Amino acid sequence: MTTRIKLRSHLWKLLAGILLCAQAGYAGPYLHPKLKSREKVVRRVFILRPRMEFQKQGMKGAESMFKEADECGAALHTIVSGALQENGLDVLAGIPAAQNGTSEEDASYAVADVESLYDRIEPLLNKKPQDVRNGRFSLGGDVAILDLQSASDAFIIIRGYGIKLTKGKQAYAWIVPTANPWPSMFVSITFVDSRTGEVLFFTSLKKIGNPVEADRLLAKRIQKALADFPFQASRK
Amino acid sequence: MLRAIETACCSGVLSDLRARNIPARFAKYIRLAKDTNSGAIGAAAHIAMMFLICMILLIAFFSPAQAQAEQNGKNLIFTAVDEDLLQQADFFDQALERAGLVYTEKPLNNYVEEVGKSVLPSGAPPEKVQWRFRILRDPLANAFALPNGSIYVTCGLLARLENESQLAALLAHESAHVLERHMYLQNRSVRKKVFTINLLEIALVWSPAFSSIGRSISLLANSAQMLVVASVFGYSRELEKEADIHAVKKLLDSHYDPGEMAGLFRLLQNDYEAEVIVTFYQDHPKLQDRIKYTNRIVAETSNAAVPPDTLAAQRLRFLATSENVVRHTIDLEFVNRRFRTALALSQKLVGYSPTSENLTYLADSYRLLGARPVEPTGSELSARGIRKSMERKTRLTPAEEEHWYLTQPIGAKMWEENQSNAEEQYHRALEADDKNARAHLGLGLIFAVARRPELAIAEYKKCRESDSPLNSLVSQTCAWQMEQATQAAH
Numbered sequence: 001m002t003t004r005i006k007l008r009s010h011l012w013k014l015l016a017g018i019l020l021c022a023q024a025g026y027a028g029p030y031l032h033p034k035l036k037s038r039e040k041v042v043r044r045v046f047i048l049r050p051r052m053e054f055q056k057q058g059m060k061g062a063e064s065m066f067k068e069a070d071e072c073g074a075a076l077h078t079i080v081s082g083a084l085q086e087n088g089l090d091v092l093a094g095i096p097a098a099q100n101g102t103s104e105e106d107a108s109y110a111v112a113d114v115e116s117l118y119d120r121i122e123p124l125l126n127k128k129p130q131d132v133r134n135g136r137f138s139l140g141g142d143v144a145i146l147d148l149q150s151a152s153d154a155f156i157i158i159r160g161y162g163i164k165l166t167k168g169k170q171a172y173a174w175i176v177p178t179a180n181p182w183p184s185m186f187v188s189i190t191f192v193d194s195r196t197g198e199v200l201f202f203t204s205l206k207k208i209g210n211p212v213e214a215d216r217l218l219a220k221r222i223q224k225a226l227a228d229f230p231f232q233a234s235r236k
Numbered sequence: 237m238l239r240a241i242e243t244a245c246c247s248g249v250l251s252d253l254r255a256r257n258i259p260a261r262f263a264k265y266i267r268l269a270k271d272t273n274s275g276a277i278g279a280a281a282h283i284a285m286m287f288l289i290c291m292i293l294l295i296a297f298f299s300p301a302q303a304q305a306e307q308n309g310k311n312l313i314f315t316a317v318d319e320d321l322l323q324q325a326d327f328f329d330q331a332l333e334r335a336g337l338v339y340t341e342k343p344l345n346n347y348v349e350e351v352g353k354s355v356l357p358s359g360a361p362p363e364k365v366q367w368r369f370r371i372l373r374d375p376l377a378n379a380f381a382l383p384n385g386s387i388y389v390t391c392g393l394l395a396r397l398e399n400e401s402q403l404a405a406l407l408a409h410e411s412a413h414v415l416e417r418h419m420y421l422q423n424r425s426v427r428k429k430v431f432t433i434n435l436l437e438i439a440l441v442w443s444p445a446f447s448s449i450g451r452s453i454s455l456l457a458n459s460a461q462m463l464v465v466a467s468v469f470g471y472s473r474e475l476e477k478e479a480d481i482h483a484v485k486k487l488l489d490s491h492y493d494p495g496e497m498a499g500l501f502r503l504l505q506n507d508y509e510a511e512v513i514v515t516f517y518q519d520h521p522k523l524q525d526r527i528k529y530t531n532r533i534v535a536e537t538s539n540a541a542v543p544p545d546t547l548a549a550q551r552l553r554f555l556a557t558s559e560n561v562v563r564h565t566i567d568l569e570f571v572n573r574r575f576r577t578a579l580a581l582s583q584k585l586v587g588y589s590p591t592s593e594n595l596t597y598l599a600d601s602y603r604l605l606g607a608r609p610v611e612p613t614g615s616e617l618s619a620r621g622i623r624k625s626m627e628r629k630t631r632l633t634p635a636e637e638e639h640w641y642l643t644q645p646i647g648a649k650m651w652e653e654n655q656s657n658a659e660e661q662y663h664r665a666l667e668a669d670d671k672n673a674r675a676h677l678g679l680g681l682i683f684a685v686a687r688r689p690e691l692a693i694a695e696y697k698k699c700r701e702s703d704s705p706l707n708s709l710v711s712q713t714c715a716w717q718m719e720q721a722t723q724a725a726h
Contacts, residue, residue: 049334059434060427063320066327108336112373113571115335120573123630137633141716142571145709172434195716 010174013181028203029228030132035200038230042153042191042200045084046092046146048111050076050158054185054211058166065164072211076158079219080189080226087231096147110145117143117197118157118190125202126188132202139197147194155194160187162211185211187218189225201229312417314364318383321423322364325382332372332388339371339391339561347557348407351400352387355408355486357415361385365414369407371561375568375577377504381410383419394558395565395581396503400550401487401496401542408483416482418475480526484533492550493542494534498527508576510612510622555588566597573634575605576612592669599661599678607641607651655682673702673710680717689725693718 034040050073054065081091098107117139125137146155162185165173173181184206191201203225207218312318332338352369361367365385374390381387387410389403397403413419480497487494501523562585569578579601585594615621628637641647659682665675680695696718700711 051335059431061430064324064327066324066331105336105340109373110336112336113568116571120629121633124633127630138635140634141713142709144712144716148709148712 013174027205028129029225030129030202031228031230032132032135032198032200034135034198035230036133040153040193040200042089042230044090044092044152045154045156045191046095046152047077047081047156047158048095048115049073050160051115052076052160052162054160054162054164056164056166057169059168059172069160072160072162073158076160076187076218076222079222080156080158083219083223083226087226087229089231092152096149096151097145114139114143114146115157118192121199122159122188125190125199126204129202129204132199135198137199137202139192139199141195141197143192143197144195150195152194154191154200157190157192158187159190160185162186164211182208183211184208185218187222189222191229203228312420317424317427318420321420322384325384325386325419328382329368329384329386337373339373339564341371341560344557344561345369345371347553348389348394348403351403352407352411355404355483355490355492356411362415362417367411373564373568375565375572375574379406379410381413381419383414383417385414387411387414391561391565391568392577395562396506397554397558398499398503398551399493399496399547400554401492401494401547402500402503403554404490404492405483405487405494405497405500408486409479412479412482413475416475416478418479422475477526477529480530481533484530488534488537491542491546493547494537495531497530497534501527501530506580507617508580508612509574510616510625559585559589563593563597566601570600570604573637575601575608576610579605579610590668592665592672592675595661595665595668596672596675596678599658599665599675602654602658602661603678603682605650605654606638607644607647607654609646609650610654655686658682670698671702673699673708673714676702677710677714677717680714680721684717684721684724689721692721693725696721 032040035042052069052073054069054072056063056065084091095107095111097110098104102110121137121139125132128136131137143155162183164183165181170181170183186204186206188202188204190199192198193200205218205221205225207221348371349369352367356367364383368386370386370388371394372388372390375392376390377393377396379387379389379393387407389406389410393406394403397406484494484497487497505523562581566578566581566585569575569581579598582594582598582601586598612621616625628640632640642651659679662675662679662682665672666679669675676695676699680692680699683689683692683695696714699714700718705711
């Protein structure tokens with residue numbers, strides 16, 4: 001490869017980065033027909049603990065970032081909760097299952113099992129999120145274990161994946177044409193019917209930049225992503 | 237002046253190469269390098285680059301002194317990389333707990349800890365190790381050890397074990413990984429090799445001779461990451477063998493049956509779901525090889541056999557203590573849609589403990605099997621069949637997958653058979669205990685699907701009247717299903 005071609009490939013990379021930053025917004029949102037037609041109204045929700053998976057990629061391989069993932073998850077929980085409350089939704093503190101006499105262990109098992117049910121359909125959701133509009137996705141009636149007293153209308157699952165590059169790896173990625181030098185974070189927010197397990201609402205967003213920081217820009221994007229949720233019905 | 241030097245260098249290099257009778261293709265590469273705008277200096281630089289690459293590979297992969305030092309994990313000197321790995325292990329422990337993935341049942345946890353400690357060496361644990369034996373809420377058959385002394389056995393593997401000796405063999409194997417510091421050694425090896433590959437890639441991109449040669453080597457470097465990992469698997473194969481041998485020797489010294497090590501490997505071969513693709517590079521030695529060499533070690537060592545009474549007592553204790561975790565595993569198999577495994581475990585459970593509760597699990601397994609054959613068919617077990625099955629999971633929702641099975645040639649027949657078997661087992665469960673709410677619910681669901689709403693409603697009523705607490709999932713599901721069935725009846 002000549003020097004001119006190598007430089008050209010880096011120019012393309014820069015251009016791709018600019019385009020990525022421009023596209024780094026949100027995808028969706030996608031509403032279930034019941035939610036759109038107001039057949040199902042969501043007034044009270046609870047949020048499951050966000051599951052964030054971050055990886056730090058360096059020249060000597062990849063490492064997990066457990067601590068940063070926890071902190072970012074807690075920050076996202078606050079941002080989403082705040083955005084929903086501002087729009088009139090009642091966000092329950094904690095999980096109903098943990099508050100109505102179930103042991104802490106059984107409650108944590110129940111949450112883990114519901115997360116497993118979501119794991120099964122998550123790849124399909126990310127691949128064809130528009131099918132939420134056809135009511136295609138459901139976790140099944142077993143999700144009712146989280147709220148047997150029917151204290152809520154829906155619960156929210158937040159998932160995030162991020163890649164952070166060390167300085168060495170970033171330098172490597174700029175030198176080698178085929179490597180991606182852009183750290184990024186992907187976040188998805190899903191509303192699930194507490195009784196039937198149907199996926200009522202799905203949106204996702206991508207952020208280019210430091211993935212472990214739940215900053216003001218990310219907060220704005222989340223608010224924008226949730227803007228199309230039918231809050232007006234819930235206020236009646 | 238520069239041109240003169242260039243010409244002199246190039247002609248000198250080329251004539252030298254001809255004199256040494258270098259293979260024709262290498263000479264072709266030299267001509268290629270000459271043809272690029274790099275010229276003669278490019279050719280020399282190319283040769284220098286190739287030499288550098290070979291030296292890096294030799295040092296990285298074949299350094300005998302380094303390999304010798306790293307073989308001996310017991311004398312490991314901790315570095316910052318090892319401390320970082322230890323910290324990651326501690327975080328991982330906490331993350332598993334927070335995620336609700338650690339199974340807690342006091343009698344079982346105490347039992348596993350007792351068996352685990354019986355196969356550990358006497359004396360204080362090694363540096364930076366605190367022994368913890370934990371059960372992971374995962375239906376897959378697996379076990380692993382972290383460098384900080386945490387040994388995890390999944391529910392799935394515990395449910396498959398048949399006796400205490402197999403559990404002891406497993407825990408002895410995993411503790412060997414901790415004692416010999418295998419995770420530290422493997423981590424160092426992987427980091428070194430990945431770093432080498434990354435360096436090679438950088439060097440090659442900016443090589444003045446980065447034309448066809450550089451590109452091919454760059455491709456190799458890109459694919460070699462996988463080969464590097466694969467060669468690490470080879471390293472891991474040796475470590476697994478070391479751990480197996482340690483475990484067999486531990487069993488020979490203890491009151492457990494060493495022949496059950498092979499029994500454990502035979503269990504790992506059972507594949508109920510047809511979801512394992514055997515790749516060229518495997519993390520563990522082939523199970524048949526493991527059975528052979530462990531049997532050989534047992535045969536070569538003449539030890540007094542463990543009395544049959546002792547083995548029988550151990551087996552009974554194991555089965556009694558692990559009954560709850562087997563039921564828990566079956567529930568996890570339902571959540572993860574591994575219905576054939578659930579059925580196999582239920583059959584095993586009913587085999588030694590045919591209570592009403594266990595019969596209900598067997599009935600649920602048949603009912604949820606739907607239109608699937610009880611065992612995977614020949615085509616499902618082929619590599620193509622397994623890939624197709626994985627593709628379906630990535631393309632179809634659970635409901636769509638059920639519909640797919642129903643539309644297969646034997647789908648309808650299997651559906652009828654499975655539902656009929658389920659109904660039979662529910663009746664057996666209710667004969668043993670007619671207050672079994674879960675059995676009434678299951679029977680109601682079968683009648684509802686068979687479009688017999690009156691019978692379904694009758695079963696749901698019995699479910700609500702039975703001994704299940706009102707705030708349980710069974711009661712709530714009953715109430716909701718009754719609502720649906722009543723609407724369907726009208």
